[in-house]
Amino acid sequence: MISDLFSWFGDPAHWQGPDGIGTRLAQHLGYIGLALVIALVIALPLGLFVGHTGRGAVLLVSAGNAIRALPTLGLVTFLFLLFTESTTATVIGLVVLAVPPVLAGTYAGIQAAEHDVVDAAEGIGMTGPQTLWKVELPIALPLVLGGIRNAVLQLVATAAVAAYVGLGGLGRFLLDGLAILDYTEVVAGAIxxxxxxxxxxxxxxxxxxxxxxxxxxxxxHAASGKAVAAGGVA
Structure with a gap:
């Protein structure tokens, strides 16, 4: 298998043309980029609003958990039957997958801002939006970006479902390889x-x-160190 993989990757035919690695990679990144942008437009403002105001937090958590339970392949197949358009079905399915981690990271990041710091900002006359953008959001950035990273990793893995409804991407190597029992191509696609x-x-x-x-x-880092130390004492 290893020697077959080296031969597969060394074959110039697999790197060129409409079915080559470069084209499939560009298609895969295109699905990921489009879905991520739409998910950010939806999830970031909603997470900031709920995290800052506290309104709808229970509904947000419940909806996020419900969305996570949806099987992406089944959702994309259903949307394809509904819209009969592969790109629309795939992008909507990927957006649904990407929204919960971005939403959760944004909400958790805003909630993680210490109340003393927020109170101090309000005490010096900052308005609600100023407190959000100048105090809470900078503090929340690690968790917000962590949610985005999580979403991207899930999108990379799941964008392969695009091949199931006739599109391109790296999933084509998996699907086409399985169709002709070419397991070297399947493993190459996974790699x-x-x-x-x-x-x-x-x-x-x-x-x-x-x-x-x-x-x-x-x-x-200081907060994580204190948490570790507290855990060791306990």
């Missing part, structure tokens, strides 16, 4: 998907480190 997930996670981790203020990172 490409895993490598893409690793690369995107490393990029997002670097972006997270660049965007999160140093003071917030130090405070988060």
């Amino acid at each position: 490409l998907t895993a490598l893409l997930a690793i690369v995107l996670d490393v990029v997002l981790a670097a972006l997270q480190r660049a965007l999160v203020p140093r003071g917030v990172r130090l405070a988060a």
